[in-house]
Amino acid sequence: MNNTTLKAPACLLDKVRTHLEIIYPGQDTDKLTQKAISLFEPIHESLDDSCASATHLWSEKDIALLTYGNSLVEEENRPLRTLDRFLKKFTNNRFSIVHILPFFPYSSDDGFAVMDYYTVNPSLGDWEDIRKISERCRLMSDLVVNHTSSRSWWFENFKKGVHPGKDYYVTVDPQSDLSQVIRPRTTPLLREVATPDGPRHVWCTFGHDQVDLNFKNPDVLMEFLSIIRHYLDNGVQIFRLDAVAFLWKEVCTTCLHLGQTHKIIKLMRILIQAHNPRAIIITETNVPARENLSYFGIGDEAQVIYNFPLPPFLLNTMVTGNSKGITDWLKTMPDTMENTTCLNFIASHDGIGLRPVEDYFSRQEKTQLIDLMKAFGGKISTRALNDHKDNPYEINISLWDAMKGTVHCRENHYQIERFICAHTIMLGLKGIPAIYIHSLLGTENDYERRENLQSNRAVNRHIWNYPDLCAKLVNPDDHHHQVFFALCALVDKRKQQPAFHPDAGQITFNINRKIVAFQRRAAEAGKTQGLFCIHNITDQAVTIPRKDLPEQWQRAGVDLISEKTVQLDTGLSLAPYQSMWITVT
Template identity: 90%
Template sequence: MNNTTLKAPACLFDKVKAHLEIIYPGLDADTLARKAITVFKPMHDSVDDSSCVSAIPLWSEKEIALITYGNSLVEEEKRPLRTLNRFLEEFTHDHFSIVHILPFFPYSSDDGFAVMDYYTVNPSLGDWADIRKISDRCRLMADLVVNHTSSRTRWFENFKKGRHPGKDYYVTVDPECDLSQVIRPRTTPLLREVATPDGPRYVWCTFSHDQVDLDFKNPEVLMEFLSIIRHYLDNGVQVFRLDAVAFLWKEACTTCLHLGQTHKIIKLMRTLIQAHDPRAIIITETNVPARENLSYFGIGDEAQMIYNFPLPPFLLNTMVTGNSKGITDWLKTMPDTMESTTYLNFIASHDGIGLRPVEDYFSRQEMTQLIDLMKAFGGRISTRALNDHKDNPYEINISLWDAMKGTIHGREDNFQIERFLCAHTIMLGLKGIPAIYIHSLLGTENDYERRENLQSNRAVNRHIWNYPDLCKKLINPDDHHHQVFFALCALLDKRKQQPAFHPDAGQIIFNINRKIVAFQRRPNKKSNAPVLLCIHNITDQAVTIPRKDLPEQWQRTGVDLILEKTVQLDTGLNLAPYQCMWITMTK
């Protein structure tokens, strides 16, 4: 295992104070630092502010995440969180080391992302005891919905009445203020007029008028969220997903994206969280162009993980076009990660397949072609407003299973399962930690009824399974849900056995031809584990790779770990449509 470690700061108090001095210049940073540190005591190996050093690995090749809602699986008269735990026990066993339960708090809209009470589990799902039971099984990832609250939270009710806490918790602006540069992923009006004892106020709503943005210029808001983080830690949360954090700090006449105070607040949170639990991790959810996304690593002192947002659209486009040039060129440009940082690789999630991360890579023709094909497969396109006042494509809303129905060449075909599994095999081999959405794990189709009932494009990929019905499908060998689930689980088992798939292991991208995605993974120098050649046919045609086109060191006899068969690389390589190989050389 790679010795990725965490080191506590030489002087915690000084480090926290330094962050706060930059976030809140002119305020009493000493008092704020003491208040913040007190929330997180006792500290790891130390109850004072002096330094302590830990050598605790953050991750290994065995790290694989499952993304799910608390109620993605339901049973009659059963708490959904208990049904989820039952599914983890009965079907997934130890395949997943991390489980991301999407917001499990009382909410008013946006499937949980308009939080009404951060300290309470939604009683329709279960309670904190149910959450802790899942956290006993694996590392629990939870959302810290940090940018905004529900308009029905107690804080906002107090805001409207001019009471504390809440009176000064929200961003208010003069509607005449210049907000023309603000970037946001919605087309609804940015400001909402609210009656208060002091007259009408205009509150900032990045996402919807039910999601009101918090004002982190007020340090009491930050202290409130530090208390929330501590509450999560006490209830088993180890991975903190900072939702929509890029929008956190607002300044007129700016884009209000990625501002310096936002980065400092994340660094402060990391400092305090790690002092309390050195194995805890921050992951930032920033669905923005790739270069902007990378900034959330800081200099190794900010998020330990960032979402690899370009991967879903790149991989989807690769699979439906049968052309690897785009993804190969992009992978070659991806910077290596610093110590104690890595990517969270995924293809699908509860949201759509974001298009903004590839705006600088896809031509207009490529984008239009992909969008038109996804519409043909039952998808919808969500848009966002830009300064051109047009609705611009923001994300594709479709289940990944249906997105893989066919290609641009023949539309729907008979290779849906093979194409779907090939995409996941590529993702599982890439540098980083892989995450699989539960509806990809289960091969769930588009839920048109839910989309229409909720009048939400995203609902098409947020199906709620009746657990007994799902179990019947999972035990039926002729059902595609069974075939997808067990094929993916077999791949997960094989991946976890290979140190070359450690998140910190080296990666080299090869440019063999446009029908192939190929890369090498090399374990840590201290490991005696084998190097792997990961090679994937991304077309619906058989492909032959001549020996001369293979990397020089891969022209002898090897073993394909997926099929567990010997392969004669010295005579070239033959791959069936969508066949994938993880090859290690024989001695």
């Protein structure tokens, strides 16, 4: 291989070549290495021969906002510009990370059936609008890597038998043994398509408008490396790899978490960080917890993974008033490796997944939660298993309505307190917190949108008229105002505490089943801060005797939330759904 044409450290060349040799045995990996690295030139000047990963990728000041490009709309303005106005006027740079969900031309699935990866959907704005938002924050973008729209020009070329696209998609003999394939949908896996070579059966993990790409063809990988570079050039710093667990296909396997998938993610990380050492990969893998953790690799894969068990655990905790499940789970969470962490969230554009807690929830617990969410207007999405039954996969509901009541009292007047308590727990946990825009705004279920789109997920994808929203946010009597400013106040306080650094230590305490309690502790630059985070998850006042508090938290402290002194030496009393972040004086 002629290395003189590439201005890259030898160790970078070796790492890229090694991964490509494993992914594509028998291919000209020297040529592939040359092409891959050339896409990311110039290589960052700080990348020396040690090829060390970047450090200090996040801090306690990092909090993400998750939103669609058109969650807020107004007449005579592009939605992306309206979003930028909202970020400037209302959030005032509180959110250091903004995830704009797929902002490309699409045919279905609210953006996740991408027709053109290189273009911003003109109904939202253009790349200039994207770059402007990226100047305000670290911009997260989806890399919809598993599939494209059936209306993409690549798939049109596939159907015509021309390049590029002719061999970009997974095709399979319908008589093949596909019984082990795991997928989150009930639609048929294969779709028959007419081509110049006769009928072909393409693979569709998520539905017939979303056709799976064939990464066994190295041209597909190179195409996506080019897309990644395009995003980097337009201000993207964080790449959310959507549905990446399904990437590589092998007949007679589950086609989930295969080794080549992990190698491709590692390769992407190496190349992205070679160009921008502060860029980050986040994997979106809504699977059981142990499988999800595998995407850290050995510290050489995704820097961040979605903490998918947290939403169902936290929701169930708040509506049952019982902390045993979440406390036991938090105690089992392994320490993260250097330069890795979790993205903590309670709600997102998708539903509250049930797969991540398959190993934790009993059938009775799951049924009780599902029935309650149905009573609060939620919908249940299902997936097909080998038992040929539709099995619950996720709960589709706005988080505001999900917190309407409890299993003991279907509706009560503690909805705001319960909602804020859940977020206070999430904001205190180890990792980077992320708040969905409709949680930030206290948005209700959107039944009309759900019916119009015939999609369960649409119930939690409301589109706000921006002037109407502004009127609600300035009205102190409106619950949208109350939720928004309560969450903003918590965000402001959190960002000032070194103990909430994503890498800071965490110890979970088992005090009683009405309480969620944990300690966060950070030591930096000779300064140590410890915080005792304690939350009453019931609608009854709770008093904790001094003897039941952790020994190190049995003397007077200051609650950073209320800014009041707390006499821990005499025990601790908490009002319904009250939270405290206590630092000992």
